[in-house]
Amino acid sequence: MTTDAYFEELTGALRAAGVTEEQTGRTVAELRGHLAETGTSPEEEFGPAARFAARLGGLAPAPGEPDGAAERWTWTADLFNDRRMLAVHGDQGWEVESLDALGRFVCRRAPGAALAWEYRREVITDRRRARVLEELEPEGWELCGEWLAYGYFKRPKAATAGPAGALASVPATPGKWLFLSRRGKALLAAWTVLVAAAVSGAYFALDLPGYSALLMGLGCAAAGALTAKLETDRARVAAAAARRG
Numbered sequence: 001m002t003t004d005a006y007f008e009e010l011t012g013a014l015r016a017a018g019v020t021e022e023q024t025g026r027t028v029a030e031l032r033g034h035l036a037e038t039g040t041s042p043e044e045e046f047g048p049a050a051r052f053a054a055r056l057g058g059l060a061p062a063p064g065e066p067d068g069a070a071e072r073w074t075w076t077a078d079l080f081n082d083r084r085m086l087a088v089h090g091d092q093g094w095e096v097e098s099l100d101a102l103g104r105f106v107c108r109r110a111p112g113a114a115l116a117w118e119y120r121r122e123v124i125t126d127r128r129r130a131r132v133l134e135e136l137e138p139e140g141w142e143l144c145g146e147w148l149a150y151g152y153f154k155r156p157k158a159a160t161a162g163p164a165g166a167l168a169s170v171p172a173t174p175g176k177w178l179f180l181s182r183r184g185k186a187l188l189a190a191w192t193v194l195v196a197a198a199v200s201g202a203y204f205a206l207d208l209p210g211y212s213a214l215l216m217g218l219g220c221a222a223a224g225a226l227t228a229k230l231e232t233d234r235a236r237v238a239a240a241a242a243r244r245g
Helices: 003-016 021-038 044-046 048-054 082-093 128-138 156-165 182-205 211-244
Strands: 071-077 093-099 105-109 117-121 142-147 150-156
Touching: 003 021, 003 044, 003 048, 044 048, 048 117, 048 128, 071 082, 082 105, 082 117, 093 117, 093 150, 093 182, 117 128, 128 150
Parallel strands: 093 142
Antiparallel strands: 071 105, 093 105, 117 150, 142 150
């Protein structure tokens, strides 16, 4: 890649990330001057343009829009459906910050000019971790969470799509938090039947009423669903209050 092509890509990534024209122009001019002094190529000095743009801080919240004003949303999907839903939600501007202890995707979305994100999932066992990171990081991929033997990576679509990676508008925060595939629903149903049978057997062995097992199962399911819903609703209220403030 020529120097001009490199800085064209860098300029596009910074613009897509919401960096002002003045700041972008000043940054590019300073970097060009630095290269003139060192005599090196931009790839040797700075690495891939998209990754370097992220390191320059182009993905940080814009001035006057503190991180606390960002929307927050937590959701989950089964392993048959997670990559598809990550693609859908990434196109809506949701950036995965981490995976929590339950394997749920903890996301944020910057107000105003959000970016589209792309994701990928890789097996990162102890033996594979170093090799996977070495292959993906130069391409701008960043590890954003781990679950079981899987690692989830993200990068802004501006890294490959340029200005098209910025979103002019975004849809409302989804009202649901659980996204199961057909296979996931079938496995969940089978697991529920097995657990219910085991619990019922234990209750009958203790000579307790059979309906008590059903009530316990329903209570656990309702408590889990209510907890997740309250967390999502609390995040929405906090984001709305921050925007009004």
